Amino acid sequence: MVTANLALAEALSQPCCPHVSRCFIVQAGGGIATNHNETPMEQTEKAKPDLSALRIHRDDDEGSGTRRGLRVVLVGTVLILVAGALLVGYRMWGSATMPEVEVARAIVESGSAGLEILTATGYIVADRKAAVSPKISGRLEYLGVDTGSRVKPGQIIARLEHRDLDAQLSDARSSLANYQSAQTQASAELEQARASLSQAQANKQKSSLGLARQVKLLENGVTSKADLDNATAQARVDEGQVRSAEAQIRAIQAKIESSSQQVHSAEARIRLVEAQLEYTSIRSPFEGLVISKDAEVGETVAPAIFGGTSTRGSVVTIVDPNTLEVEADINESSIGKITPGLTAEVTLDALPNEKLAAEVRKILPTADRQKATVKVKVRFKEIDPRILPDMNAKVTFIQKAEQGAKTEAARITVPKSAVQQRDGKTIVFVFSDGRAVSQVVMVGNEFGDRVEIKQGLAGGETVIIRGIENLTDGSRVKVKTGS
Template sequence: MTAPDISKLKIERGATAPLRRPKPWKWLALGAVAVGIIAVFAGRGAGKVDVETVTVAHAWPSQEYTLLNATGYVVAQRKAALSSKATGRLEWLGVLEGSRVKAGEVVARLENRDVSANLGQVEANVKVARANLEQGLAEQADAQQAFNRAQELLAQKFIAASSFDAAQARLNKAKAAVAAQRAAIAAAEASARAARVAVDQTEIRAPFDGVILTKNANVGDNITPFSSAADSKGAVVTIADMDTLEVEADVSESSLAKITAEQPVEIQLDAFPELRLAGVVSRMVPTLDRSKATLLVKVRFNDRDPRVLPDMSAKVAFLSKPVPEPDRKPVTAVQPAAIVQRDGKPALFVVAGEQARLRPVRTGRKVGELVEVSGVKPGDKVVLAPSEKLKDGAAVAAAKK
C-alpha cells in the first residue's frame, strides 16, 4: 500500500488584519464625562452647613403642677356579663356592640314555648279554683239559710233536734269547703307566680342604663347559667355603665406620700394625646401588690368625653392643685438652645427645604424644659444652637446623629 504524499499540504498565511485603535478625541470625550460626574457628586452638598435640628412642639403648662406621674387603664366601675338563670336556645337578640340600653329593657330571649304553656296551664288552674270558690260560697250561703230556719223551727218545737243538727253539720261542711277552696286559689296563684318567673328567666334584661361592650352569643346558641355544657355559652352580652368610667393606676409604694383622696389629677389618653381631662383621686385600694410594690389608685373623671372607652391606656398626672383654666390649653414651645438674638430680638432659624430662614419670634414663660414661643407652629423644624455665622437663607444639611 502506497503512503500518501503530504508534501503538497501547507498552510496559507495571509496578511493579518490591522489592529484598530480608538481615536484620541474619543478618549478626551470619555474623560470629560467622568470629570463632570465626579464634579457633580463632589459638589453635591458643597457649601452647605451641617446643623442639628429640633421640632417645635406643643407644651402643657399643667406639668408645672405635676407631683407624680403614673400609668393605668380606663375601666367601668359598674359592668356586668348578662346571662340567664334558665337553660335554653337563644331565640332573639335585640342588641349589637355599642347599643345603648335602659334599665329593665329586654336585650335577648330564649325559647320559652314550654314554660309559656305551663304558665297558661297554671293560670287556668287559678280560674278553676276561683270558680270552685264561687260555688262553695253559694253552698255556704244556702247552708246558712237552712241553719237559720232550722234554728227558728227548733225554738218553736216544730222540728226534731236531729234535723237541727243536720242543718248545722251542713253549714260547717260548707264553711270548710270554702276554706279549702281559698287555699286552693292561693296554691294556684303561687304556681302561677312560679311559672311567670320561669318565663321571665328566659328574657335577659339590662340591669342598669349602659352600653353593650361585647356580644358573646348568637341566635341559635345554647345558653346555660354557668356554661357547664359542651358547645354552650354563658354570658350573652357584656354591658357597662359609661357614667362610671374611671382610671385604675398603679402607684409605687415609695410615692404614696404624694397622693391623697380627692387630689386633683390630669388624665391623658394614649389614643388622644392632645386630650387632657380633669379628674380627682376617687379612692385608694387598701392593700398593696406585694409582687410589684404598688398600690392601686382609682381616679374619677370630672370631664366627661364620649371618646373615652373602657380598657384604654391612660397616663395620670397627680397635681399639687387644680389647673387654672388658662393653663389647660397647650402652648407652642421649643428648646431654649434654638433661640438666638439677632439685632437684639429673639429669632429662630426655621429649616425650609435645604435652607435656614431666620424668623423673628416672641418668647414667653418657661414650660418644663421648653420655652413658649409665638411666630412658629408645632411641627416646624428649627436649627438647634445655631452659630453666629449662620445667615438667613444659608444652605444647610441636617447632621447625622
C-alpha cells in the same frame, strides 16, 4: 469582429430604456443601426415619446403626508404617556421611600399649672360594669343589641325560649278557674244549707210547741196517750233535722275553706310562673354601652355560677360611660406623693395632642406583690365621648402651687423625644409643608415626659417626635397615619 457582431445582436434583442420605444445602436463605423425586426408601423408608434412616466402623482403625495402626520401624533401621544407614567412612578417611588414620622404639638402651658411630680401609665376602665346573665337557664331565642349599642335602664336586651312556661301558666290559670268555680258552688251550697237549717229550726220550734200542748191536754184528759207519743216523736225528728242541717253547714264551710286554699295556691303558682316568664326577659340593669356580646341566638345560657363548657354564663357586658376612669399602677416608693383629690392630666394614645383634666379618686388599700405597685383610680372631670374602655392612658400628677406663691410665666413644652443633639447643638425638627426643618432651641426644666423650650419655638408648631434618626434639614417626610 465576430465578437463585436454577437454583442451587437444581444444588445438589439433587449430594450435599452424602459420608457423609449425605439433604440438606436451606434455601430463601430460611426453609423446608427435600427432594430430591423420591427415593422415600419411599430417603429413609428414607438418613435412617439411616452409622457405618462412624467406625470406628478399628487394623490400619493397627499396620502403619504397624512400618514406622516398621524405618525407624528401617535409618537407624540406615546411620548406623553411614557413621560406621565415615569412621573407617576417617580412620585410613587418617592412616596414609598419617603421617611414616615410621628408628630406632636408644641404646647403653651400656664405657669400656674403646677409642678409635675409623677407620671404613670394605665388603662381606661369603667367603675360601673356588669356582665349581664339570665336568672334561669334556657335557650337564647332573641338578642336585641350588638357591640356598641346604647341601652336604657330596664330595656329588654335578650329573651329566652319560654314555651314550657307558657304551658305551665295556662295550666295554672285553668286550675285557678276550677278552684274558683268549686268555691262558688260551695258558697251556694252553704246558702242552701243555711236555709234548710232555718226550716229545721222552725219545724223544731213547732213540734216543741205541739208537744207541750199534748202534755197539757193529756193532763186534762182531753187527748190520748198516742197523740202525746206522736208529738214527742215529731219533736225529736225536727231536732235531729236541725242538728243535720248544722252539720251540713259545717261541712260546706270546710269545703269552702279548702277551695279558698286551693285558689290561693293556684294564684301563687301563677305568680311563680309569671315571675319565671319575666326571668326569660333579660333587661339592662342601667344606662350604658354594650362593649361585648358574649352569646348568640340559639346558644344555651345560664346564671354565671352555673356556667359550663357548653353553657354561656353571660349574654352581654355593659359599662356606664359616665364612670370611665384611669387605673394606673404607681410604684410603692412613689405612692406617698399621691393623695386623693390630687390634680392630674391624662393623655391618651388616641388623642396625643390633648390633655384631659382629671383628679385622683381613690387609692386602693392593697398592693401587687409581684409588681410592687399600688393601683390608683383617676377620674375625669369631664367625660369626652371619644374616650373608650381599655384605651392606653398616661397620667401626669400635678402639685398645685401654694396659694400666694409667685406665679411663673407661661412656658412652651414639647415631648422629650422631639429634642435631638446634632453637632453640639440642641435642635428639634419642625414639620412644615411636607419637610423636616431643623430648628435650634434652648431647653429648660423637664416636666414628666415633656421638656420646656426657652428659645427657638413660639408654641403651636408641629414637631417630629419619632422617626428622627436619619433626618436632615429639609428632608421630605410624611406623617404616619393616626399621628
